[in-house]
Amino acid sequence: MTTIATRSPADVAISVAATIDGIFAMIDGWRDLLEEQLAPAPALTTQAIDPLVEAFAVPAVSGETLLTGAGFVAAPGALTDAEWHLAWWLGTTGSTHGVRRLATIDDPTHEQFRDYTALEWWRVPQATGTRHLTGPYVDYVCTDDYTVTITTPVVRDGAMIGVVGADALVDRLERVLLPVLRAGETPATLVNASGRVVTSTDARREPGSMLRDDDLTAAVRALSPVPVRLPGGTSVLACGDTSLALVVGS
Incomplete structure (x- = not known):
């Protein structure tokens, strides 16, 4: 006779949390790093932020990982040299190899410009001041596939200067x-x-x-x-x- 071991719902929930908590903890670490490094900066600029983000985002989406995207999205007007700014890196998906930076249109007058502050992954952390999991949804900007996005606010001098986060493909x-x-x-x-x-x-x-x-x-x-x-x-x-x-x- 073969016995099939089963687990209680509570045990299953704990195992799920253990998987997702690892991603949350990593993103919280990125937030802490940015807040610490940017606190003494006289002004916030893309030149100050982008190298910091690239240093953690590229390894996070390289190789065999649950994550397909990672980075930082600035609050409009938070940076002195860019009204709108995304520092976001994409990993391997499908037949694509290597890591690349997401190309974005930051000119609000351009017909393809998209106001990211209207999106859930931005709106909820801004309203609650805490991290949020968005999705699954079809990510037409990055992967054209079902994705979940986890974001958390980055704060400087009591104000949110943007969100840091990551994407993971549902499959x-x-x-x-x-x-x-x-x-x-x-x-x-x-x-x-x-x-x-x-x-x-x-x-x-x-x-x-x-x-x-x-x-x-x-x-x-x-x-x-x-x-x-x-x-x-x-x-x-x-x-x-x-x-x-x-x-x-x-």
Whole structure:
């Protein structure tokens, strides 16, 4: 007789958190570095910021890694020599090899200019003052693929001067997280705080889709560390402080 070991939802949530926490901790370290290095600078310039960002972003997206992009995005007007500025590096995706800097259009009068302050990965950290996981969404700017973006504010003299963060392709995250979810006792779905599916053992819940049940969505947004049981047998619990939630059961 063959015995298949299964893990409790709490154990699965802990394992998910351990994977995502590593990315969060790295990004928090980048924030701390920028805040420390830029604090004594008489003025903020692209020449001062870009080498600092390149030094951590390029290694982060080089080789076999979950990350496909990393860098810093400046708050409009925060730099003395550029009204709008992105210092963002992209790693290997598909048939592309090596690391390259993301080409951007920083002229607001250009027809292809995009105001990044309207995007979720910028808006939420600016409003909350804390890190945020956006997605999955199709990243038409960098990868043309399903992506999650993690960003956190960088502060100088009490004001946010930009966000630092990273992108991860959903299919790369799935390679790591799906085996963890499949080891659980029941079918499991990993969602962000808005109820958007990151990955799932249920084929009906595709990455990027939204949970439609109001009670389920409310439980996800509550992000309780203790399983919240809903009618029908579904349970929801937070994956540490990652802002992700584990939905288990039908």
